Amino acid sequence: MSRADTPSSTPVAPPSRGHKKRERTRRGLIDAALRLFARKEVGEVALLDVAAEAEVASGTIYNYFRSREEVVEAVGLSLADDFSEVIAARSVGIGSGAQRLAVGVRLFILRALADPQWASAVFRVVHFDQAMRSKIAGYVLADLRAGAEEGTLTYEDEGIALDLVVSCTLGAMRSAVEGRSTTEHDARVAEMILKALGATPARARKLARQALPD
Numbered sequence: 001m002s003r004a005d006t007p008s009s010t011p012v013a014p015p016s017r018g019h020k021k022r023e024r025t026r027r028g029l030i031d032a033a034l035r036l037f038a039r040k041e042v043g044e045v046a047l048l049d050v051a052a053e054a055e056v057a058s059g060t061i062y063n064y065f066r067s068r069e070e071v072v073e074a075v076g077l078s079l080a081d082d083f084s085e086v087i088a089a090r091s092v093g094i095g096s097g098a099q100r101l102a103v104g105v106r107l108f109i110l111r112a113l114a115d116p117q118w119a120s121a122v123f124r125v126v127h128f129d130q131a132m133r134s135k136i137a138g139y140v141l142a143d144l145r146a147g148a149e150e151g152t153l154t155y156e157d158e159g160i161a162l163d164l165v166v167s168c169t170l171g172a173m174r175s176a177v178e179g180r181s182t183t184e185h186d187a188r189v190a191e192m193i194l195k196a197l198g199a200t201p202a203r204a205r206k207l208a209r210q211a212l213p214d
Helices: 017-039 047-054 058-063 068-090 097-114 116-128 130-149 158-177 185-196 201-208
Strands: none
Touching: 017 047, 017 068, 017 116, 047 058, 047 068, 068 097, 068 116, 068 130, 097 116, 097 130, 097 158, 097 185, 097 201, 116 130, 116 158, 130 158, 158 185, 185 201
C-alpha cells in the first residue's frame, strides 16, 4: 500500500452546521456584490450596500469583510475560479495549449453574449482587483507556454502575449455586451488572437473553429 493509500490516523471531521451556514452567508454576500458590480462602478458600492442587496443585517457583513477592497477581491477570485473551472472541465482531453487557449477565449465571449450582467461585473472587477488578474493570468500563461512548446505559437515577449490575449478577449466581450459583435464573433476573435501569437493562418482557423467540447 502506498503512502497515499494509508488511512489517516486523524480523520477530518465534516463541516459543522455553523460552518456551512457561515459559508452560505459569505457566498450570499459575494453574489450580492456581484449583482451590484454589474450595475455600478466599484467605487460607488459601499459595504452597507452589499448587506442590503444580500438582505442581511447591516452589521453582518463586518463579520466577513472589513473593507470594500476585500469584497472586490472575493468577487474577483470567485469569478475567476468559477469560470476557469468551467473552461478546465470542458477542455479535458485537449492536449494542445493553443487549442485550449482558443476554447477559453471563445467561452468567455459566449458567456458575455449569454449573460451581459456577468460580463459587466467582470469588466469592472478585473480592472480593480489584482488578485483576479493574477488568477486569470496563471491559466492563460500555462496555455501560452504549452502552445509555444508544441510549436504552434511563436511570440517574442510572454508579457505582451498575455496582455494581447486578455485585452482582446475583454474587448470582444464588451463588443458582445454592447451589441457590436459579428457573426461567429467568438471564433473570429480566437482565430485573430492565435494568428497574432504566431500560429499559421490555416492552423489558427482550424483551432478556432473546431466544435467546442461539451
